[in-house]
Amino acid sequence: MNEVILNVDVSPFVDALAAVVGEANVLTQLDDVAAYVQDWTSAYHSSALAVVRPKTTSEVSKIVGLCSAENIAIVPQGGRTGLCGGGVPINGQPSVVVSLTRMNAVRSFDVAGRTVVAEAGTVLEALHAEAENNDLIFPLVFGAKGSCTIGGNLATNAGGSNVLRYGNARELCLGVEAVMPDGTVINTMTGLRKDNTGYDLKDLLIGAEGTLGIITAAVFKLFPMPTARSTAFLSVGELDDAITVLNRLQDHTGGCVEAFEFMPKPAVDVICKVFPDIRTPLDTPAENGILVEVASSRPHDAKVMEDGSICLELEVMELLSVLMEEGVVLDAMLAQSEQQRADLWKMRESILEAITEAGPAYHLDISLPLSQIACFVGEMDAKMAKLGFQPLTVGHLGDGNLHYALSAAEGRDWEELPLDTAKEMVFTLLTELNGSFSAEHGIGQSKLDVMRKLKEATQIAVMRQIKTVLDPKNIMNPGKLIPTE
Template sequence: MSEADLLETECEAVIESLCKIAGAANTLTEPSDMAAYLEDWTGQYHGEAIAVVRPASTHEVSEIVKLCAAKDIAIVPQGGRTGLCGGGVPVQGRHSVVVSLSRLNAIRSLDVAGRTFVVEAGAVLEVLQEEAAKNGLVFPLTFGAKGSCTIGGNLSTNAGGSNVVRYGNTRELCIGIEAVLPDGSIINALTGLRKDNTGYDIRHLLIGAEGTLGIITAAVFKLFPKPTSRATGFLAVSSLDAAIGVLNRIQDRTGGAVEAFEYMPQPAVDVICRVFPDIRPPLEGNVETGIMLEVASSRPSDAAEMEDGSIKFQNELMEIMGELMEDGLIIDAMVAQSEQQRGELWRLRESILEAITKAGPVYHLDISLPLANIAPFVEEMDREALRLGFRPLTVGHLGDGNLHYALACTDAERWAELPLEEVKSFAFSLLKRFNGSFSAEHGIGQSKLALMGTLKEPSQLAMMQVLKSAIDPKNIMNPGKMVVV
């Protein structure tokens, strides 16, 4: 028997075993059936796999991992396939099995009194938000892909989003985890304890690891009281540097009630309105530094209706903004007067990635900086990008220092001629000078693997490699992502 025939026979045996574990209907082997699972959202990364398997329980995941470990077959955990870095796609040159967690989508329990719920990795984020809302609570994790991304993927990349300024990243929301390790053993830590100092916290090791240390199958999350009142608006601020002062003033006056503080300058708004003509800019004129703001309170007193029919909480925000206008920090502002207007503002913000992608060739930087360094970084970066022929299209979660800095081009036909490597090199050098990070919330995956080797602090990178080798000595868990061993 030739080597090729031997490999084919081994693959057939693995597929047969996978069928026994998850069922033939949930073990995909036809190219047409697997195609959607072997390409990422950007269309940039494509992979190959022996099979795509869709287990329905943690036990089935464990059996799949044990099988692959015994056969030295790589395992690629996969969620909603909304990632932007190629983290959920197999790499070339390694026999792989894609483990889709789409069938592990149950809400196992919801504790209204304790304000927690236990959910499985394949649950869609928007479904979790809706379930929390039915019980008068809020699951605050949110971003544009909420209708298709899954919570396991959110955990594996430690996703952020628009509400991080108040509630933190996915990591801060998670207080318990269940996972399958590279040898198939199961960690069950779904107690939901707020305090548990009994050794290393494996939860935090697995969150943000992009499936390179194990497969997260379920988690416990904190829930929060539903706001009784909310104010959402769009501000024209005098400068990007002044925007930080505006944020701090509003935080101080509202007791830290800011839920979203999104940087949306005029070029980004223009692209959105051009790609989606039914979306209108919230303010007239050229808003050089636009900020989408949302502030919320759960105090019943803030929802009180005043004599003129207005809401107390919104009145207080208008008063604060009036003071900021008098101080010259805010130039113009609008506050949503209905849920429809609020929805229109959020649609504006959540359309940006799709709009920029559709507008033409682009290179995305997902970066974070100390708040004090954001304005000088943008000023220097914009100047250099324009000099080299690029058009900066920047938005950001300004409240937590996360910028999505896109390098675009006014003439798509000239894209190939532009010095992309030069501007990237400048960006990363500038980022290092300003104490920033080259990956804020989208993860490393395949797209930033080379950067890890050149920009990550050597001692931290070495420790990551030690951990990876110790936990996954065969390197079967999502190889070719996050860290090279």
């Protein structure tokens, strides 16, 4: 039994939970609970009275009712791959972790309507497989896909590399089923593309990080499977040129750009240093490298030409030639095989591990209006260099989303660098340029301070009002998302 509540007899409460989900699905031993009270980042360690693993929405509703009656905090939990500590209990408050992983059924699949209804605990990769079995795709994708759950994806409004084309978790979801803080269930899962009957409760719950209720299931949009692809690594002169390339490529391909990833030289250098088998794709390393992928389901685009290339590749090459003549693109390497394509993506996906291996760093997940990206990066890189930092940036440039990491410059000692000053500078410029201090990772516990400081006070006030009225006891994932007054 867990230390937080040693002074209280919780056995009747635990028995009541066991009566709902079965004894095997209530964990209370420290060893059993340990894995559920920390996440992937290992940044937060806490404790829980119990971990409960419901199998049905009705069970979730009963659990919430029991916790509400006893004023015990509820922490909804998926695959624990969040990056801000949103999925683990806070310290100092008796909590029950409600792990949704047993609720992993795909309830229904509508091939004609191209929608799927899945429960919150469904692993993202399992949903990919389900879609692909029906010759469709579910396009939400990022590193944690093998262990994150779609409930967590919705709670954090997850993004990733394909947002540019298909939207984030919110845009991919047509409705949710959720248990509210008083135990009632709402079901907006009609799967309708148009439904103007009242407030948008679906979107209020999505991105609320479990503070307004527990999403138990959702209906998602599915898309045709691309049959043609063209992947390239480009070198552009200025960052503003990259935005030109993006827009020209969108027009040229009719909006087929699936990924447009910024990979400037410092980040690529770190990757090549940490992983010597990864080679830079261009002979002259790109100061501003872009990994771009275009994809299409159009049969015409997949037609094989005489030289073995496919129609879509030719169209991309055609535009790149023009852009090179214009001097907007300096150099380009088109993947000529599936292996070359995989190599490019391997390089992109190695960046976080490379930065982590290379030494200490502070990671920012920010976004900016596309037209302000160049201004931000130019000004901030210069300021950070002066302070002794080496910024290591990659990002989903097409969405204006930069993962801006501050590492120690060559020969500098991380411990002696003025990190607080650096953060202050970043956030000040970000605010001036209308940027966001959390583009896709959310707030959780780790960004509450920044939230308090930078989010418009009137908006925080409205959020508090909504939280207070829907969860008057403050039992639904307390201590997350909304800064205390």
